[in-house]
Amino acid sequence: MIYVKFEQVMNNVEEAVTEDELAALLDTETNITAYAGYEPSGQLHLGHLLTAYKLIDLQSAGVDIIVLLADLHAYLNEKGTIDQIREWARHYQECFTALGLAEETRFMLGSDYQLEPDYTKLILRLARHTTLNRARRSMDEVSRNAEDPVVSQMIYPIMQTADIGYLNIDIAVGGIDQRKIHMLAREELHSMGFQSPVCIHTPILLGLDGNKMSSSKNNLIAVEDSPESIKKKVDSAYCPARTIQDNPVLQLYRYFIFPRFKQVELERPKQYGGPIGYEEFAKLETDFAAGKLHPLDLKNGAATYIERIVGPIRGVLYSD
RNA sequence: CCCGCCUUAACUCAGUCUGGCAGAGUGGUCGGCUGUAGACCGACAUGUCCCCCGUUCAAAUCGGGGAGGCGGGACCA
Incomplete structure (x- = not known):
């Protein structure tokens, strides 16, 4: 049975870091939590569905699911005004519910907890341990303006790292474009006494014209x-x-x-x-x-x- | 705080010196050829020339002020 669960979770996955850790997690009796974060901006498209459906796979394997509507991340990454982003966040939650995530799925708005003092302290600790080069490289696939990044875009990856620690995430789900941020998270969280998350990365879909989706x-x-x-x-x-x-x-x-x-x-x-x-x-x-x-x-x-x-x-x- | 450079179509940029219909490439749309798309061929559309004020018959272009970006300098008891 466990083998079947593992096969389902690994289906159409670009990589899991690591597969052994994932298998071990799925094998445990205790409750485990997986999450994926989304910048609420623009219409939800097939690319988003790839990770959403992976969350559903995990859900049916008995894993608790958190969907993070990362409003502050979207703001930091220049995706719009806070008000516009909140509007998209409401829409995203409707979409995710509609596409079949179970009722017990926890939807969280980033700003609900990311301004708490404890969280802020975590950010500062991570900032103290993360070089500018590392932060910048981790954002290569995530930020649109590779040149001229703003400071907020350097805060982004350490906040994503903080999320994983703060929410006690066992499994982080995302597109392969999230890889460098997730690897940063595994490294930093471990050295700061948190557990490192297992990471499941879905492929990035090609646009219908054969080029990068945009x-x-x-x-x-x-x-x-x-x-x-x-x-x-x-x-x-x-x-x-x-x-x-x-x-x-x-x-x-x-x-x-x-x-x-x-x-x-x-x-x-x-x-x-x-x-x-x-x-x-x-x-x-x-x-x-x-x-x-x-x-x-x-x-x-x-x-x-x-x-x-x-x-x-x-x-x-x-x-x- | 000081100096220099940059800002024009969705993108990359010409054009500014010497004022005179707003340009190219890429991308986009439409059509032709293919039993799809692409490639190829043909046609079409691009627009707050960063903003404001001024000079002028006429300003992307000249003058003044401002914003944003980039680089350098200075400061470092």
């Missing part, structure tokens, strides 16, 4: 996208025939569709072979690589199934 380039699918919008975005996605390397449409199948549907049925015009079904991603990928599956049929199916995943979330969001 809200400003409109190459991502948001949970609020209409079926028409999803269809249009998938249609225009980069998808060279027989190429499985860095193919954003195949990513949709790997990370979203197959984990949720046991049987995937793709429509296809008779002249090209008629409908075809798959039970696992590997087989679909092999067929695509062999040229047995045309990109357009792949896209049509992806749009249909992604809508089936995102549609219900959108439905809950707009039900009131």
Whole structure:
């Protein structure tokens, strides 16, 4: 049973640091806590879902879940005014609830505790032990302006470290872009007498155009996208025939569709072979690589199934 | 506190000396070619020229004031 839990938690994960520690944690009887933090800014998109679904995996493995709506982090990272960010935070919580996190999930707003004296002291201790170079490098993948960083962006990683210690987190979940901050946290927390968190890192999705995902380039699918919008975005996605390397449409199948549907049925015009079904991603990928599956049929199916995943979330969001 | 440089399209930047319709590349949108997208070809759209005041028939451009960024200097009993 434990092995099954571990397999589920490790599915579609870029890395776990370390797998042994993770297995040991899942093996314990005592309650353990996992968390992921999100900067509330911009629409929630498929990239966010990757970590959110990982939290759900952990939840079903018996782990307590904290979702941190990191309003102060977003502020420190120049994502907007506090008021704008709070507005997004409310929206994020609605989205996370809608997408299937269980009722007992704890949602926390960073500012609810990050201004407490004890927390502040922890920040100062961490500041005392963290070099500027280390803090800056840890933010390379997280901050937008790699050059000309502001001091607040140096506070960001030590606050994230403080969160993990302060909230007694056993497992920190995040995209692989969080890696350097998490490694800093493991090192610093350990040397300061806290336990180091196990870290689970999900892949960073490629944008639909094959480049880095960016809200400003409109190459991502948001949970609020209409079926028409999803269809249009998938249609225009980069998808060279027989190429499985860095193919954003195949990513949709790997990370979203197959984990949720046991049987995937793709429509296809008779002249090209008629409908075809798959039970696992590997087989679909092999067929695509062999040229047995045309990109357009792949896209049509992806749009249909992604809508089936995102549609219900959108439905809950707009039900009131 | 002092000195120098920078700020123009979503991005990177020309243009400022010598005032005269706001530019290029990348990106974007639309179309053609492909049973998808990309590539390629064709077309289209970019805008608070950092802000304010002044000079002028006319200011991105000249003068004054200010803001933000970058670099240096000075201070270091």
